Amino acid sequence: MAEFTLGAQELGEVQQSNFAEFISIVTGRSVISGADWGKDRIEFGLSGDGMIRIFWSPDGLQANFIATTNKDEIPPLMLQIIDGEKRVPARTLEKRLRALRTLYAIVHLFLTDRFNLVQDILLKDPDYDLELLLDDDELLYVECLAPGSWYVTLWSKLRTSYHSVLQTVAIVSERGQEALLSKLEAEARLKELEVEEKEFRNFTKKVDYGLGLMDRLSTDSAKTALKDRVEKALENFLLLPPDSAEVQGAKKRLLDEEGKAYRDRTPHY
Known part of the structure; x- marks a missing residue:
């Protein structure tokens, strides 16, 4: 019977796992390299800073997964x-990625106290690509898009950007919350990812509060433009009609015209 483990045995970090947890961790990763170490070991390098190692011994086969992110690096x-x-369809994928870029840019500009830039640019061009307001170091980078499972591996250069995309998913998508939290929980045993798991879990408890974005705009034309952009982005990201409960709920959490706004913008790492 196969054995499933996490962590490097040679570093004293190995932990027992099971088939379900192992599959949860490797799903969405793609093989990008491989090495044959002889009769009893082969390795497959994976996207998302991972590696599968297969060991043969008289006791049977061991499938081992290790994370290759250094402890001082931002994980994918x-x-x-x-x-x-x-x-x-390619257009469906394009629409959802573009919507993610827009929603992430809106949330990140708010969390970094630069939301005034949104009003200025929307008054000039309501269709402006808001991600262009970010510096290159703040962008979300795509390392891999795995076929079949359709997991996209995102990477950011800054902790604040990583924090912002976690919050974007927590606010925007209830289904996305569950899927991402499940993934973070599974991977938390590999490296120092408990921080990301706790940060995401804590923020999802606050999604009844909104960001209060409408309160940050002073003109009716800018508010109308923001409403339209947010609703369209949510429709494309969630792949649901604008009058659906999911789109309307996420819209309220972002704009929050009447409720109490969520104001804690400090990453707790």
Whole structure:
């Protein structure tokens, strides 16, 4: 019977796992390299800073997963961008990625106290690509988009950007919350990812509060433009009609015209 483990045995970090947890961790990663170490060991390098190692011994086969992110580095973030489909139209994928970029830019500009830039640019061009307001170091980078499972592996250069995309998913998508939290929980045993798991879990408890974005705009034309942009981005990201409960709920959490706004913008690392 096969044995499933996490962590490097040679570093004294090995932990017992099981098939379900092992599959949860490796799903969405793609093989990007391989090495044959002889009769009893082979390795497959994976996207998302991971590696599968297969060991043979008289006792049977051992499948071992190790994370290759150094402890002082920002880990990649794996987000399922399409649910359950094996093949999707290219335009569907493009729409959802563009919507993620827009929503992330809005949340990140708010969390870094630069939301005034949104009003200024929307008054000039309501269709402006808001991600262009970010510095290159603040952008979300795509390392891999795994076929079949449709997990996209995102990477950011800054902790604040990583924090912002976690909060974006927590606010925008209830289904995304569950999937991402499950992934973070599974991977928390590999490295110092408990921080990300706790941060995400704590923030999801506050989604009844909104960011209060409408309170940050002073003109009716800017508010109208922001409403339209947010609703369209949510419709494209969630792949649901604008009058659906999910879109309307996420819209309220972002704009929050009447409720109490969530104001804690400090990452707790």
